[in-house]
Amino acid sequence: MRLFLEGSRAVAEAVRLCRPGVISAYPITPQTHIVEELAQMVANGELKAQFLNVESEHSAASVVLGAVATGVRAFTATSSQGLIYMSEVLFNIAGLRLPVVLTCANRALSAPINIWNDHQDSISLRDSGWIQFYAENNQEAVDFHIIAYRLGEDKSVMLPVMVCVDGFYLTHGIETVDLPEQEMVDKFLPPYKPLYKLDPDEPMTMGPLVDPDYYMETRYAIQETLKNTLRLIPKLTAEFAGIFGRDYKDGLVEEYYTKDADKVIIAMGSVCGTIKDVVDELRKKGRKVGLLKIITFRPFPYLRVYEALKNVTKVAVLEKALSLGALAPLAQEIKSTFFGRKRAPQIISSFIVGLGGRDITKNSIKEVFRRLNQREVSGEFIDLKPELLKEEYVG
Amino acid sequence: MREIRIHARAGQGAITTGYLLGYAYFLEGKYAYAFPHFGAARMGAPMNAFLRVDDKPVRIRSQIYEPDYLIIIDSTLMRDFNCLSGLKEDGIVIINAKDKEEIPKVKAGQKIFFLPANEIALNTLGRPLGNTALIGAFASATGELKLETLLEVVKQRFQGKAQEGNTQAIKQGYEYIQNLKR
Known part of the structure; x- marks a missing residue:
């Protein structure tokens, strides 16, 4: 009902x-x-x-x-x-x-x-x-x-x-x-x-x-x-x-316009809805972008992720969590997926968004696609407020 | 897609307002997504409720920065915040206020309506909770929802005296704006 x-x-x-x-x-x-x-x-x-x-x-x-x-x-x-x-x-x-x-x-x-x-x-x-x-x-x-x-x-x-x-x-x-x-x-x-x-x-x-x-x-x-x-x-x-009557396919991941994409964001949870709207907008402009949504994080579906992304050139891992002092948790998994593989994205960049409820807008997602360029980046924070970083305990 | 932003203080029923409007849209066959954002997470602190409406399921989860419609449940919030920020060029604002002493500046295409919602609520419900009067005003000001749908929402959501009072509040809010528009 x-x-x-x-x-x-x-x-x-x-x-x-x-x-x-x-x-x-x-x-x-x-x-x-x-x-x-x-x-x-x-x-x-x-x-x-x-x-x-x-x-x-x-x-x-x-x-x-x-x-x-x-x-x-x-x-x-x-x-x-x-x-x-x-x-x-x-x-x-x-x-x-x-x-x-x-x-x-x-x-x-x-x-x-x-x-x-x-x-x-x-x-x-x-x-x-x-x-x-x-x-x-x-x-x-x-x-x-x-x-x-x-x-x-x-x-x-x-x-x-x-x-x-x-x-x-x-x-x-x-x-x-x-x-x-x-x-x-x-x-x-x-x-x-x-x-x-x-x-x-x-x-x-x-x-x-x-x-x-x-x-x-x-x-x-x-x-x-x-x-x-x-x-x-x-x-x-x-x-x-x-x-x-509701089909979650393999229940491990959801592929959204990944088949012919050259740039794909990987994410989990409700932010995937916002990303899908941005993907639709950019696709209308002819950009080949997509989303890979991770549904099952444990056990981690390495093989499915590999199959979904092996032909994608640039991948952005977008996540709302950290492993303080190390590469972000989901990014670790995506990097591991392709370690030692012949077919792999040229770039796997990692981005941090939405910590502690910081709003994730369509612009936040577009910024991630923009930063997904020639240089691979690791754990870049999106929507950070530089004016709040001028405190003595930072850096 | 239609985007509605509600400004209130925690405890003034902004979530309920979003829910009731969303439910009315749902009954009219639309997809709605209503959600709150708390500031200080304290009773009385400024907060927002948001409502998005579309013909297909709403997927975007961010807050609303460029609303089509604004409902301001507590006009004292306008002293410290620009509640009208980002309002679309042809946007409509409904403010719960008795007088129009502090009329915010609006652009040529934007419309602003004042409704003495608390007064209506005191007369119909015996409590200064103007939410349902504002919903009635919203339907009239925007033409987005049928009055009958709102009355059906009240019928399903409230019982007994509350149902009676809120039905009256919605009707009076609706008629007040209808009269202004004449």
Whole structure:
């Protein structure tokens, strides 16, 4: 059913349709609306689930860990400081192979404190073993949650999934969303049946001490699983398209006018919408530009990125996160994709935009295309205010 | 594409105004994208709500710098900000103000309307929340939306007394501007 919904409400509706048994969260801007809506649904009896109010994000993550360990589908959501406060538990959730689904309403990290959007929070969890999807709009936010449960709970995966939804732009953005019917979701997403669960009648231990004789294999197993996940995601998105009528192709990347392009921007999340409008404008003027949107950031789809960009001359990696003191995170992946390859772009430049909610306009994107010229640049900041840099601590 | 920028203070209902307008466009078969931008993220601090409308899904996510239409919910904001910045040559401004003492300068093609929205709201809702009166005024001033669509939005969004009051507020806001245009 087509509705005009706030992104947070749309995500909450999607989670409701996935029938979680346990929800736990601690409020933090810009995530709060999502769990407020879910709490209301539980209170109204629209959703038969247990909603646990806790004293911190660390506890919220611990609750969903415990819930999924006992064989119950669970959900949590957070942002920014909340996510990194959860991080100790998040590594455990992945290590224990528990398919939790978490919404990260993307927000900048402190200090200085900032409630606005960038991707530093979820990017900082890239090594945790969680699968990460990045949504461009609220329709994708809805659909990716449904796919997330199905994917994470697949017997060949058994890993948690983080659906990254840009704070404010999407969480507080109100737009048209086609909300699926319950029967469609039920058809796509069967009840959760774990391989193992904590059960007092059949006691077992999860997460015991593992000595050097065994630890490495547990890590190897996750690494191999994630490689295989890259082959499973396209199968699930194809099945999803059959039931829901929305085709996310392979679910790893989206190619927008990349086929004949000589300049392509690579980006993730809601900024891709703005980039598409700029690509359309420049294409009308005869410029061969395109966009490669990364949907699945973990596991990283190296082969798909290679296929999409091998014939492109100039590539700009545009991202809302840093690896302070090093090349930016997405740029690292794109550079790795082409290292040692015969066919590769001549230039892979890296640009930083929109940190802490700095507005990304069409002009910001046009500036990136302008700077994508003969000289390769690394980690150039777009829309920086030079007048603010005249402080003693800079340089 | 139509771009609407709303100026208000946090807590004055700018988000709701954007939502209600967006929902009206949605009911008329358009695609709308409404979103807020908070300044200091405090009640009473200046903030904006934005609304983009198109015949196809709206993809651009940036703030609005060159609006077709402006709604100024709190005219005291005009003392410190150029709320009219970037307004299109043929843009329309609707200001919630009782008198016209401080008429901002507008270009030849631009139109400016004053609506005593808080007064209308006090009479219809018993509270000085002029948002729905302003929405009624918007429909009349711009010709973008049908009055019936706005009334349908209120019918779906509000119940009981609030529905009654907001229906009256929208009608009065609409008629006030209709009379000015005569």
